[in-house]
Amino acid sequence: MSITREDVLAAARRIEGRIRRTPLLAPAPQDGMWLKCEFLQHCGVFKTRGAFNRQLAASETGELGAAGIVVASGGNAGLAHAYAAGRLGIRATVFVPQAAPEVKVARIRRYGAEVVRGGAEYAEAYEAAVAFADSSGASLVHAYDQAEIAAGAGTIAEEIMEDEPSIDTIVVAVGGGGLYAGIAASALGRVRVVAVEPERIPTLHNAMAADQPVDVSVSGVAADSLGARRIGGLAFAAQKAEKPISVLVTDDEIVQARQELWTEYRIASEFGAATAYAALLSGRYAPAAGERVAVVVCGANTDPTTLS
Structure with missing residues (x-):
C-alpha cells in the first residue's frame, strides 16, 4: 500500500477552491528557514x-x-x-x-x-x-492511513516547492504518518524529508528499527494529535521508498518550541504542530551550511491561555 506524486496532484485538483493555500513565510531567511503556516488552514489543521x-x-x-x-x-x-x-x-x-x-x-x-x-x-x-x-x-x-487522506496532506509539499523552489528539506511532525506519507510522496527524489516524533510516541522511528510497524505506548504532551499506537502502512511504505531523517524530541523540547513559536512569531501552535520546529530549536536536527529548510507548522487547535 503506497501513494505516488500523481495521487497528490490528483488530490490538488480535486480540492482546489475548497481549501486555503496557506502562506510560506520566511521569518529568518538569513538562517535558511521558512515556516509553512498550515495552522491557518480551515479548522486550524492540515487534515x-x-x-x-x-x-x-x-x-x-x-x-x-x-x-x-x-x-x-x-x-x-x-x-x-x-x-x-x-x-x-x-x-x-x-x-x-x-x-x-x-x-x-x-x-x-x-x-x-x-x-x-x-x-x-x-x-x-x-x-x-x-x-x-x-x-x-x-x-x-481513516484519520491518517488512507490513500486519499495522505494524498490530500501531500499537497502541502507541492505548495512549498512551488512557492520556494530552492527548498532543500521539509521538516514534518509524525504521529500515525498520514502527513509524512503525503509529503514524502510529493518530495520523493526532489527534496529530503525530516520526520520528527516525540520520544514518548516513536511510531515511525521504532518501525524503521524493527523493519515493520510495531505498537508503542502513547503518552506525553502531544498525544492528543500525534497519539497513534503504531505507524500507518502508507507511512511505512513511504520510508521504504526513501528513508527520511528520523528525529526524536523530548516533551520539554516540544513545550519550548511551542512557546518560542508564540513568543517570536505569535503563532499559537498546538503541541503536535510544534514538534517539527522542536527538532530545529533543540539542535536535534542541524541543517548544513546553506541548507534551506521548510518547517510545517500543521495545527493551531490549542488553548491559547496556556501560552505566555
Whole structure:
C-alpha cells in the first residue's frame, strides 16, 4: 500500500477552491528557514485537505450512502471531516477517545457532526468507529492511513516547492504518518524529508528499527494529535521508498518550541504542530551550511491561555 506524486496532484485538483493555500513565510531567511503556516488552514489543521479529498473521492465513486461517513479521531481529523462534511452536505459521525480536548470536541459538534466518546485512546475509538460503520453502512474514513487522506496532506509539499523552489528539506511532525506519507510522496527524489516524533510516541522511528510497524505506548504532551499506537502502512511504505531523517524530541523540547513559536512569531501552535520546529530549536536536527529548510507548522487547535 503506497501513494505516488500523481495521487497528490490528483488530490490538488480535486480540492482546489475548497481549501486555503496557506502562506510560506520566511521569518529568518538569513538562517535558511521558512515556516509553512498550515495552522491557518480551515479548522486550524492540515487534515482538512485530506478530509475534502477523501469525501469528494467517495462521492465520485458512489461509495457514500445516507449514513454518510464515520471517523475515529483524537480531535483534529474529527474537526476536518466534520467541517468538510458540513460543506458537502454529508452526514458525519466522529468517535473520539475520552481524553480528546474539549476545545476540539465542542468545535466538532458546532460543525454539525455527531460526537461519540469512548475508549482511553485513539485505537479504541477506532475499533468503535469500525463497528459503527459495519452496523450503519457509514463509509469509514481513516484519520491518517488512507490513500486519499495522505494524498490530500501531500499537497502541502507541492505548495512549498512551488512557492520556494530552492527548498532543500521539509521538516514534518509524525504521529500515525498520514502527513509524512503525503509529503514524502510529493518530495520523493526532489527534496529530503525530516520526520520528527516525540520520544514518548516513536511510531515511525521504532518501525524503521524493527523493519515493520510495531505498537508503542502513547503518552506525553502531544498525544492528543500525534497519539497513534503504531505507524500507518502508507507511512511505512513511504520510508521504504526513501528513508527520511528520523528525529526524536523530548516533551520539554516540544513545550519550548511551542512557546518560542508564540513568543517570536505569535503563532499559537498546538503541541503536535510544534514538534517539527522542536527538532530545529533543540539542535536535534542541524541543517548544513546553506541548507534551506521548510518547517510545517500543521495545527493551531490549542488553548491559547496556556501560552505566555
